Amino acid sequence: MLHYLARRIVSTLPILLGVALVFFLVFNLVGGSERFLYNILPPKGRTPETIDQYREAYGLDRPVLVQFLDTVGDMVTFDFGRSESTRQKVSYLIARYVPASAALAVPAFVAEIAIALALAMLCARTRGRWPDRLVGVLSVAGMSLPMLALVIVGQRFLAFEAGLFPISGWTRGFGAIRYLALPWLLWVTVSVGYDVRFFRTALVEEQGKEYVRAALAKGMPRRLAMRRHVLRNAMVPILTYVVIQVPFLLTGSMLLERFFSIPGIGELLVQAILSYDLPVMKATVTFYTLFFIGFSVLTDLLYAAVDPRVRLG
C-alpha cells in the first residue's frame, strides 16, 4: 500500500513537468509572451523601451531553457509572486477563492447524484412505461439546452420576477447560501440528465442478470431484491462514474461562478486568462493539476478499499 502510494507520487512528477511544458509552450513559444507584454501595458505605455524594460523585469529575455526551469521551479515551490492585475499575493488569492468554489460545487454535486439516483431507480422500476420515457426525454432535453440560456431564464424569472433568490452577489460565511441556491438549482438541472442515463443503464443491466431472476423466482419481494442485490451491485459502475467526475468539479462551475459573480477558482482562472495575468494563471493551473492528480490517486485507493478484487501494485 505504502509502496504503491510512493510510486504514484513519484509518477506524478513527469505529469507535472508535462503540464509545465504545455503551459510554457503556449505562453512563450506561440507568441504568448509578446501578447502578454503588450497587454499588461496601458496603451500609452507601449513604447519599445518600456516593452524591453518589462521583458527584462519578467525575465522573458533569458534563454528559453532557463525560463522553463524557472516555471517548473515556481510550480514545485508554489511561489508564484503577485498577481499582475490586483497586486495581491497569488497564494492568498488561491486560498480565498477555493472555498467559494467548494461551496458551490460540493453541495450541488451531492444533490445532483442523489436526485439522479432516485430518478434512475424510478426509470428502472417503470422500464418502458411513461415515467421512464418522460425522464428519458427530459434528460436528453437537459443535455441539449445551452446552459447559458437556462441561467438567463432562471435569473430573470426565478430571481428577478418571482423574487425567490437574490440576483447575484456574495458574502462570506453561511449567508452565502442565499446566493448559492439558484446556482445549485441550475447546476442540478443541467447535469442531472447525463447521470440519470448512466445510472439507469447500470441498474437495468443488473436487473436483467440471472441471479436477480433466481431471487425473484424463489419468492423474494421485488423491492427487497432491488435494494439488496441490484442497487448494491450496480453501485460499482455508479461509484466509478461519480468518482471520475470529481476532478472536473473545479472547472465545471466556471460559467456559474462567472455569471453569478461567485469568487471561485474557475472565475479566477477565466479572469487571469482574459487579463493575461501570468502568475495567477500558473498558480490556478498548478492547483488544478495537483487536485486532479491527487484525486486520481485517491480514486485508486478507494477502489482497492471497496472492491476486494482490485489489488494495487
Add this chain to the structure above:
Amino acid sequence: MSGGMVEKGRDGGSSATRGATELGGGAKRGRERGMSPFRLSMRRLARDRSAMVAAAIITAFIATALVAGTGAFGIKEAATVFNENSLDTMRYLPVGTEGHVLGTDGFGRDVLARSIMGIRTALYLGYLAGLMTVPIALLLGAVAGWYGGLLDDAVTWLMSVVVAVPGILLIMSLIQIVGKSFTTMAFAFAVTGWVGLARVVRGAFLQARESEYVLAARALGAGDARIVFRHVLPNVFHFVTVNFVLQFVGVVKSEVFLAFVGLTLVGEATWGSMIDAARSEVSSGRWQNLIGPTLFMGIFLMAMTVFGDSLRDALDPKLKNAEEVRS
C-alpha cells in the same frame, strides 16, 4: 432513446428461443446470412424509429443550412444586412412580427435568419473539430496500443498531461494567442478532446495484438500495415463514429461558453454570440435573441444525442442478433 444497449443485450438471449419457435424465423435468418456486419448495423438503425426521426431532423437542419448558405430566399442577407426599413428606435422587433417570425435584434437583423446561419457555424465547428480529433486519436491510440513499449509510455504520458491541464485554459489561451477564428476554435477543441477516443483505441489495439484473428492474419503472411488497416481498424470504427457525434454536441455547447467569455467571433451569426447578446437584452424584455438560438440548438442537439445513442446500439457488434425483438 431507451438506454438500448442493455435491454437488447438481455432480450438477445430470448430471441434465439423465439426464432426457433416461430416458423418465419428460419427464413429470415437465411436472408441475413450474406450481409456484412455493417449492412446489418445499418438495417438495425433503419428500424429504430427514434433514430430515423432524429436523422430526419438532422438532415433537415443540414439542408436548411446549405440552402441558406447559397443566398437563396434572402436568408443570408437577412442575417447580416442592416434592416433599413426600420427606424433606429424600432430595430428590435418582438417575436411574432409579420415577416420576422422570431423578431429582429438590435441591428435590425432577422433572428430566424441568424439562427439558421448559426447552424452553419455549428456544423463547421463540430465537423472540423471532429475531423481534426479523429486522426490524432487514431494515430496516437493505435501506435501506443500496437507497438507498446516506450511509445506507449510516451503517449500515455501525453494523455495524462492533456487531461491534467484544464481544457478551458488551453482552448481560451489558444484562441487568444493564435487569434479568433472558427478554425482555431475547432483546433483547440481537437487538442483538448482527443484523449477519450485515443484511450479507447489504445485499449482496442492492445487487445487486438493478442487476438487470434491477428495471429491468423500474420500466419497467412500479412504485414503490419495490412493487419492494422484491414483487420484491426474496422473494429474501432464504431467508437470513432459515436465519439464524433458526442464531440459534436460538446463542441456546439462549448461555443456558447466561449461566447460568454467574449472569445467567439464578433459579427458572425453563432448561437453562442446570440445567446450572449440576449444576456443584456432580456432585462428590457427583449427575448428574441434567446428564443431563436435556444430553440434551434435544443432541437438540433437533441436529435444528435438521440441519433448518437441509436448509432452506438446499432454499430455495437455484440448486439447483432437482438434486432428482431426491438422492432
